[in-house]
Amino acid sequence: MRDLPGLPSRRGFLKASAATAAIAGIAVPAKAEQKPEPVALTEYKPICLKPSEWAFVMAAVARLIPSEGEGPGAIETRVPVFIDMQLAGDYGRAADWYMEGPHDAAASPLRGWQTPLTPLEVYQQAIPVFDEWCKVTHGKIFAELDAATQDKALTSLQKDEMKIRPDLREFFTILLGNTKEGYFADPMYGGNHGMQAWTYIGFPGARGSYREWVLKHNVKYPLGPVSISGERA
């Protein structure tokens, strides 16, 4: 996504939010709810992804929202778990989508899903294709490349430099989309662990109770977020 000229940049916005979250973060943990930590990502048993696919998703999301630098990354927020859960569910099966076709790979992306494959099938078929391309081009499968090369490979994928099969052309788009969704969705869906992403950008979550704040201008909202299932941070 390119920043629009004349408007505050997305990165700038995130930076500013991060600063406020950092200040808010000082007081919040005192009230944070104690929850047992879920199983570590390295121990996690994927519901639908095979080990090679899981390794790819882990490596890819770690580059799309990296852990180094500001704010939590996709790994700390358990985005891979979100993606696995979603692909194992209705989304992965395209359960409530129109899938009868005709599918026209040449159609404008604005015309929606133009492949007979479900999102899970796109992951399952695109990952080996992309890994093979990485091996040919960079010498190793994606998960084994160093970070800088991974970034390069993802950029190539985004620009479709490898001319991927038409029925897989949505792969990068849904990978990036699912990563963002896992980062910002309610924790009940497996990602946004501990509401770290919400805390980072200063989003107060599923509270829906701000009537008294409508007329308070330029006052920072002090409370940390709450999730749909009632977690507090």
Add this chain to the structure above:
Amino acid sequence: MKKLVRVLGVLVVLGLVALLAFIFVPVQRTGPVTQLAADFKPAKGQGEYVMRAGDCLACHTNEGGKPFAGGRAIQSPMGTIWTTNITPDKETGIGNWSLDDFRAALYDGVTPNGTHLYPAMPYENYRKMSEEDIVALYDYFMHEVEPVSDKVEETKLGFPFNLRFGLRAWNWLAASYEPGFKPTTGQDEQFNRGKYLVEGAGHCAACHSPRNLFMAQDGIDDTSKVFLTGGEIDGYTAPDLRGRDSGPQKWTTEQTAAYLSTARNAHSTATGEMMLVVRDSLQYLTKEDNMAIAAYLKKIGTAPANSASATPAAPIVTETEKMLTDAKADMPLGPRLYLDNCGGCHFVTGKGAGETFPELDGNSLVTAKSPKGLISVILHGAELPSTADRPMKMRMQGYDKRLSDEEIAALATFLREGWTNKAPAVSAADVKAVRDLAHH
């Protein structure tokens, strides 16, 4: 020595005779309180109206069952009581009952074969009904209700409550007062109409009066100080209706009447058992009758009538409201949970929105002696019935999955102490008890 044995023997025999008499001599059944003209015929619809006022349908119909065919479980502290089939079916219902049989059930709590009814049947209150209403109700059941052949589960309480003859003694305490309705002299017709509905058919005291040592209603009319000062029903709170802070005393008569006929008014909404009473009974009463009930309740308030109108002149900003508005990150758990879960509808003022979200500040269910009603609403939510005047079924979701016992205890304690409320704290054990009740 011989003499002593003989005396003892006589005493034992006398005792046995008395016991047998207590068990087997039929109960004297109460006759009509007024002799109606031989050609008395209830007005069209009168019987059904009395049935609505007495809410017979609610207990004598099972969830999803045929009207009045019984089989509904009433949880009592003594065990489960199954309501009976009161359709005019001759085998399984009351089709063979005479008017005198019918009256005896309503006045004395006995069936034609002399079996005592458990006082889950509010004959303590129905004893005040007029002969006209009894006849109308009898006529309704015999001629307007569809007979249903359905043998319902028999009530089998544990010892000693299975010995129904024991209720004879209980009735001497609870339902031995002179039958029929005694209007209060010097009060107007509206007052006495309200009094008749509240004390008689409406059997409000069955839930809203405390129970005495013998589990009888403590006070069945307004001559008793504790009449309608709050009780408990099936693990739910029936709030005080007479104290200074109770709904009928704080609200205008019109507001109370609106609550009775639509389950909602400018301040509050009916939940739990009361919601069912509005749904099945009160919404069918005329505006005049609900106004009469409201006017009567207001007049029997135990504290001097609140001269201030229902809405205070200048809204006072409470400490609680200030704390909730500031939303400081270090606020205690109770108010934090309120903002996270409740504030969106009930607002930081705790005043909610008229006819939609009940106010929690000054809400008698929130501050009731027993916190069970409040806990139950937090756990399981509430739904308003659809009534003719207000068809919208407003619903609050339950928080049983979202909040733990400790969290609900903290939240309920906050509600009971917040704004102008002053009621004792709630413990996690209190919450657990109500949560466990739901599994029965």
